[in-house]
Amino acid sequence: MSTLDxxxxxxxxxxxxxxxxxxxxxxxxxxxxxxxxxxxxxxLPLLCINGGLLFDHTLxxxxxxxxxxxxxxxxxxxxxxxxxxxPPGIQAxxxxxxxxxxxxxxxxxxxxxxxxxxxxxxxGIAMLATAQDVEATRTLVLVNAVGVTSAWxxxxxxxxxxxxxxxxxERLATFDTAALALPHLDAHANYTQAFFPAxxxxxxxxxxxxxxxxxxxxxxxxxxxxxxxxxxWRDTLRDLPTPxxxxxxxxxxxxxxxxxxxxxxxxxxxxxxxxEAGHNPFWEAPDAxxxxxxxxLAEGSPDS
Numbered sequence: 612m613s614t615l616d617x618x619x620x621x622x623x624x625x626x627x628x629x630x631x632x633x634x635x636x637x638x639x640x641x642x643x644x645x646x647x648x649x650x651x652x653x654x655l656p657l658l659c660i661n662g663g664l665l666f667d668h669t670l671x672x673x674x675x676x677x678x679x680x681x682x683x684x685x686x687x688x689x690x691x692x693x694x695x696x697x698p699p700g701i702q703a704x705x706x707x708x709x710x711x712x713x714x715x716x717x718x719x720x721x722x723x724x725x726x727x728x729x730x731x732x733x734x735g736i737a738m739l740a741t742a743q744d745v746e747a748t749r750t751l752v753l754v755n756a757v758g759v760t761s762a763w764x765x766x767x768x769x770x771x772x773x774x775x776x777x778x779x780x781e782r783l784a785t786f787d788t789a790a791l792a793l794p795h796l797d798a799h800a801n802y803t804q805a806f807f808p809a810x811x812x813x814x815x816x817x818x819x820x821x822x823x824x825x826x827x828x829x830x831x832x833x834x835x836x837x838x839x840x841x842x843x844w845r846d847t848l849r850d851l852p853t854p855x856x857x858x859x860x861x862x863x864x865x866x867x868x869x870x871x872x873x874x875x876x877x878x879x880x881x882x883x884x885x886x887e888a889g890h891n892p893f894w895e896a897p898d899a900x901x902x903x904x905x906x907x908l909a910e911g912s913p914d915s
Contacts (some may be wrong), residue, residue, distance in 0.1 A: 614812075614895050618895070618897060628676050630648065634647065636716060637719060638712060641696045643695045643716060645720065646686040647683060651679075651683050654681065656683040656722055657683070657685065657728055658725050659685065660734075660740075662729070662731025662757075663731065663825065664706075664831075664834045665692070665800060665827045666692060666693075666825055667693025668686035668693060669823075670823065671686060672684075674893050674894065675728075685725070689736075692829065697829055701828060701832060704836075706736060706837060707739060711743065714747065723747065724747050726752070727752070730755060730891075731890065734756020734757055735756060735757045737756070738759070739847065742848055751851075752855070752907065753858065754859075754893070755858070756857070757865070758870075759844050759845050759848050759876050760843045763865060764841070766866075771864055783806060791838050796825070799834050800831075804823075804824060807823075809864055810863070811891070811895065812863075816895060850878035851877045851878045852879060854880075854910075855879060856904070857873055857880050858883050861885060862886075862887060870882055
């Protein structure tokens with residue numbers, strides 16, 4: 612069965628999609644767009660943090676909708692993305708500010724405790740946020756998350772070029788990556804679209820997906836800073852006490868080795884590779900992905 616056939620069969624097996632309520636929530640002097648599925652009795656909410664830096668919550672919704680059968684999902688547009696307000700002095704924007712918004716949003720929503728899931732760069736935000744809010748974060752799920760240092764980042768362009776072929780390969784190979792050290796939105800948006808198919812293990816499946824277009828100037832500033840200056844979160848994240856599942860598509864161009872290093876660095880983490888999946892295992896291997904995440908979140912009780 613092809614990747615597309617597996618994905619379509621999984622989609623057909625699902626019931627009706629949960630509704631999504633939009634709220635405007637004030638935190639740290641900004642109005643954030645927050646989106647919630649209905650509460651599920653006896654469970655904690657699950658905050659879902661999207662990656663991409665330039666994008667809003669729709670990178671993960673409705674992709675993660677199957678998780679709403681077992682718990683309330685909470686999404687939000689990061690500052691200066693989607694329908695959330697931009698901060699003053701946006702040139703100072705950095706990923707650490709995005710992480711600081713997470714515990715503030717939890718407090719503003721009146722949620723005493725929750726589970727947290729982060730995908731890609733959202734995994735970096737999730738790790739940093741959890742380190743600030745340990746007592747209120749029961750468990751952490753990292754999905755193809757960035758590493759605890761930026762050592763992986765300079766390797767990604769060549770890995771992406773090697774994954775592609777034909778016109779897609781030429782488009783990515785000829786991109787001037789030096790432009791990504793500057794906060795020019797068009798450059799970052801064009802690059803994310805050119806790189807998009809490289810995130811998939813199955814290139815035929817990738818061809819059925821439409822690359823999203825980034826629209827956030829704040830996100831471009833954060834992305835340029837990370838590429839230009841790098842980062843090292845090892846001291847902040849060492850021996851993080853939160854039980855953590857590190858899910859990683861084994862065929863991602865972001866190497867599985869990076870996920871293994873993250874799992875080893877965190878205090879209570881275990882690594883779960885997902886075969887035949889790239890950067891988005893919830894699309895390429897949904898049965899394995901959702902089964903694993905459901906099982907991990909079900910371990911213990913909401914008060915554990």
